[in-house]
Amino acid sequence: MVNPILLIAIPLALAFAIPLFGLISKKIIRYIPVAAFLFNLIISISLIPKVLQQSIVVKISGFQPPFGINLFVGPVGILFSTLIALTGFLVSIYALDYIEKKGSTEKYHILFLILLTGATGVALTGDIFNLFVFFEILCISSYALVAYLGNKAGIESSIKYLIQGSIGSSLLLLGIGLIYGQFGTLNMADIANQINSSSSPALFVPMVLMVTGLGVEAAIFPLNAWLPDAHSSAPSSISAILSGIAIEVGLYAVIRILLTLFNAADFMMFVLFLGLLTLLIGEMSAFKQNNLKRMLAYSSIGQIGLILFAISLKTHFGISAGLFQVVSHTLGKALLFLAAGYMIYKTGSMQISSLNGIGKKMPITSLLFTIGSLSIIGLPPFVGFASKLMVIRASLASGDMLFTILVGIILLGTVIEGTYFFRVVQSIYFKESNESVSRSETPVVGLIPMFIFALLIIFIGIYPDCISKILNAASSEFLNRLDYVRSILG
Amino acid sequence: MRVILSILVLIVICLGIVSSLHRIPFGNPETKIGKYCINKGREETGAANIVTSVVVNYRGFDTLGEVTILFLAAIGLGSILTSMSKWSQRKTEPASLILKTGCRFLLPLILLFGAYIFIHGHLSPGGGFQGGAIIASAFLLIYLTFHGKGMNETGSKVTESSSGLIFILLGLIGLAVGNHYFLSNFLPKGQLNDLFSAGIIPLIYIAIGLKVGSELAKVIYNLMEKS
Amino acid sequence: MEFLADYIYYIGAFGLIIIGLLIVLVKHNLIKVIIGLSILDTGINLFLISVGYLKNGTAPIFSRTDLEPGNMVDPVPQALVLTAIVIGVAILALALSLAVKLYKHYGTLDLRKIKEQRW
Numbered sequence: 092m093v094n095p096i097l098l099i100a101i102p103l104a105l106a107f108a109i110p111l112f113g114l115i116s117k118k119i120i121r122y123i124p125v126a127a128f129l130f131n132l133i134i135s136i137s138l139i140p141k142v143l144q145q146s147i148v149v150k151i152s153g154f155q156p157p158f159g160i161n162l163f164v165g166p167v168g169i170l171f172s173t174l175i176a177l178t179g180f181l182v183s184i185y186a187l188d189y190i191e192k193k194g195s196t197e198k199y200h201i202l203f204l205i206l207l208t209g210a211t212g213v214a215l216t217g218d219i220f221n222l223f224v225f226f227e228i229l230c231i232s233s234y235a236l237v238a239y240l241g242n243k244a245g246i247e248s249s250i251k252y253l254i255q256g257s258i259g260s261s262l263l264l265l266g267i268g269l270i271y272g273q274f275g276t277l278n279m280a281d282i283a284n285q286i287n288s289s290s291s292p293a294l295f296v297p298m299v300l301m302v303t304g305l306g307v308e309a310a311i312f313p314l315n316a317w318l319p320d321a322h323s324s325a326p327s328s329i330s331a332i333l334s335g336i337a338i339e340v341g342l343y344a345v346i347r348i349l350l351t352l353f354n355a356a357d358f359m360m361f362v363l364f365l366g367l368l369t370l371l372i373g374e375m376s377a378f379k380q381n382n383l384k385r386m387l388a389y390s391s392i393g394q395i396g397l398i399l400f401a402i403s404l405k406t407h408f409g410i411s412a413g414l415f416q417v418v419s420h421t422l423g424k425a426l427l428f429l430a431a432g433y434m435i436y437k438t439g440s441m442q443i444s445s446l447n448g449i450g451k452k453m454p455i456t457s458l459l460f461t462i463g464s465l466s467i468i469g470l471p472p473f474v475g476f477a478s479k480l481m482v483i484r485a486s487l488a489s490g491d492m493l494f495t496i497l498v499g500i501i502l503l504g505t506v507i508e509g510t511y512f513f514r515v516v517q518s519i520y521f522k523e524s525n526e527s528v529s530r531s532e533t534p535v536v537g538l539i540p541m542f543i544f545a546l547l548i549i550f551i552g553i554y555p556d557c558i559s560k561i562l563n564a565a566s567s568e569f570l571n572r573l574d575y576v577r578s579i580l581g
Numbered sequence: 582m583r584v585i586l587s588i589l590v591l592i593v594i595c596l597g598i599v600s601s602l603h604r605i606p607f608g609n610p611e612t613k614i615g616k617y618c619i620n621k622g623r624e625e626t627g628a629a630n631i632v633t634s635v636v637v638n639y640r641g642f643d644t645l646g647e648v649t650i651l652f653l654a655a656i657g658l659g660s661i662l663t664s665m666s667k668w669s670q671r672k673t674e675p676a677s678l679i680l681k682t683g684c685r686f687l688l689p690l691i692l693l694f695g696a697y698i699f700i701h702g703h704l705s706p707g708g709g710f711q712g713g714a715i716i717a718s719a720f721l722l723i724y725l726t727f728h729g730k731g732m733n734e735t736g737s738k739v740t741e742s743s744s745g746l747i748f749i750l751l752g753l754i755g756l757a758v759g760n761h762y763f764l765s766n767f768l769p770k771g772q773l774n775d776l777f778s779a780g781i782i783p784l785i786y787i788a789i790g791l792k793v794g795s796e797l798a799k800v801i802y803n804l805m806e807k808s
Numbered sequence: 809m810e811f812l813a814d815y816i817y818y819i820g821a822f823g824l825i826i827i828g829l830l831i832v833l834v835k836h837n838l839i840k841v842i843i844g845l846s847i848l849d850t851g852i853n854l855f856l857i858s859v860g861y862l863k864n865g866t867a868p869i870f871s872r873t874d875l876e877p878g879n880m881v882d883p884v885p886q887a888l889v890l891t892a893i894v895i896g897v898a899i900l901a902l903a904l905s906l907a908v909k910l911y912k913h914y915g916t917l918d919l920r921k922i923k924e925q926r927w
Contacts, residue, residue: 111738111746114739220888231899234657243913247910253899268856268885271884275614583834587833594826605859610882636890640887654899657902710890773873
């Protein structure tokens with residue numbers, strides 16, 4: 092059995108070594124992230140059967156928790172780590188041809204490797220200060236990557252993202268300080284052991300501070316003002332990673348703090364309404380967009396609202412549905428951004444109206460874009476249908492009249508999604524373009540990752556049972572705090 | 582309008598924090614981990630400076646993350662600032678005689694002081710980050726005094742990357758031999774208060790000191806040259 | 809007065825945090841906002857350190873072998889603050905480089921005028 096610490100240590104070592112490789116030859120730098128994430132993917136998949144039997148606790152430096160740091164590789168951790176490795180692997184293959192700049196592109200690849208290492212670290216750690224450090228690694232590398240192209244839009248979006256993100260992380264650190272002052276320990280299991288409910292103000296205030304701090308990155312309303320600018324000004328491969336991985340990992344951190352650490356019961360109702368508000372505002376704002384990437388960014392906000400709604404139902408079915416929606420959103424949104432990247436590059440503009448008739452110019456890319464859109468809307472036989480159906484069934488199964496009304500709001504959101512995505516598909520296929528129609532398709536290196544995403548979308552959509560075992564195990568991990576505490580502290 | 586809203590939000594935050602402060606009395610902390618580290622620190626890690634043993638050994642993973650964040654800052658800065666106007670092409674006054682003489686006299690002393698601080702991190706207050714910052718201030722003095730003195734880009738790149746690699750390699754060696762834990766202290770711990778004691782702690786701090794020094798020097802150089 | 813003497817560190821730390829937050833929320837010159845971020849970071853670090861203070865305690869360094877381990881301040885918040893200071897420096901460096909580039913593109917540092925991205 093491989094030690095899961097290698098999931099974090101090896102990509103970090105390769106990231107430190109890239110400048111040394113760059114001194115030897117500039118050509119092999121592009122292949123290093125591909126190798127690193129292939130390695131991560133193989134290790135994560137090979138650890139899945141062991142983790143489903145019993146979660147792995149990795150003690151770092153050999154000290155017993157709570158006196159040392161520990162990693163907790165449970166079903167949730169291995170699910171996120173596999174998703175991150177898979178997305179990182181495919182997007183780094185896409186970036187072999189997409190990223191080019193005069194000079195060398197080694198800074199892009201270093202930042203890319205470290206971003207995904209930070210995300211893996213957030214998903215696997217069991218200590219709140221370690222969570223803060225890896226969360227900062229994730230945030231700082233995304234500030235630098237949003238500004239990578241150096242144009243007007245990129246720098247402006249990056250500075251706004253930076254200011255909001257650093258206020259958020261300062262609030263997170265303040266919450267961690269208040270928790271340390273009361274309990275004297277930084278280990279998540281140890282703190283969870285000493286908290287029974289979060290109703291006293293001494294515990295409520297740190298919880299709100301930490302959720303606000305993490306919520307800036309998780310794009311919960313009203314903290315998501317940075318998202319449309321940042322995701323639309325970044326290079327397309329980075330937009331795919333930000334929309335597909337970074338905000339989901341932020342959401343995972345929020346859920347871990349709320350459910351495992353604080354056992355919040357009535358605060359979850361408030362979070363549920365926040366999720367619905369996020370969903371509505373995201374979808375309605377996406378409806379009036381003319382810029383393709385901004386529309387996709389607002390659609391990400393809507394989907395995060397849906398995931399938050401599903402998880403705050405706090406039932407076993409609800410949390411599994413929420414995690415399934417995470418998987419389907421990552422696959423679908425990454426595919427959409429990758430396809431949009433080359434479409435924008437070939438037409439030279441981000442407006443939806445300039446995509447007229449591109450169905451004839453780039454037929455394969457347009458087909459893959461359509462598959463991604465249909466999956467996000469939630470049509471069969473794609474994975475978006477299976478996951479949305481599961482969310483709606485989970486909400487109806489709680490029996491309350493209130494939840495049945497809320498399902499109506501979700502369906503309204505789906506209808507709005509359908510409208511704006513079909514507008515783009517109509518523009519691609521059924522409108523004529525003004526210029527000459529010559530086929531200039533995406534290069535093969537860019538098509539391979541999109542194909543694999545589309546294949547996964549169709550395959551998991553038809554057989555959702557292939558991941559239902561890990562989803563159920565992950566949902567039990569979130570609900571059984573005492574098992575979590577017992578497996579770490581013994 | 583915005584001012585009034587911000588003041589209201591701040592009053593709410595202030596009240597919230599004050600109401601939760603009564604559980605944290607000042608001067609009488611609740612320290613489970615702290616007491617354990619002070620009591621067992623000397624035998625488990627061999628360092629006389631307990632803060633060092635906490636930073637490098639008990640919470641060594643956080644230190645790895647922190648080293649990565651500094652690396653990120655240097656790389657991010659380098660990728661954003663890419664202008665072509667060199668410092669030497671700008672009209673600046675040459676430095677005065679006092680500055681030049683003072684720089685020539687103080688430079689080796691500052692470098693020596695910085696190296697002393699990060700080598701003796703486990704015996705006296707100090708450590709890798711503090712020593713690295715002092716070394717970077719020596720480079721700042723050079724840039725201020727001798728205009729147009731470029732930085733050896735290759736040298737600083739090699740120092741930075743290899744120091745980071747040494748840190749992770751020490752952790753991976755601890756995984757392979759010794760205790761089979763990442764970042765475990767596998768070298769002999771030696772006598773307390775000796776220079777060669779505390780296992781891998783001085784090695785890690787030397788690597789961190791060199792890395793932080795070259796990184797901050799690179800950040801200062803980029804900000805002066807390319808803005 | 810007893811209360812003030814006891815809690816002066818907390819009051820100072822929260823004063824800095826509130827001032828820092830106020831600057832970031834209200835001011836519209838980018839450099840002032842960045843300074844506000846730095847003040848906010850300083851306030852939080854001061855708060856973290858003062859959580860670990862033991863009355864009449866001494867530094868946790870065994871420079872002589874006969875030092876008593878019972879009277880030492882908590883070493884863990886010092887390690888946390890070390891990391892937090894470095895993170896603050898990294899964010900400050902990135903923010904300043906972005907400010908330099910922003911000035912090149914727009915010619916002004918007024919945040920009210922840097923609003924090209926709209927709904």
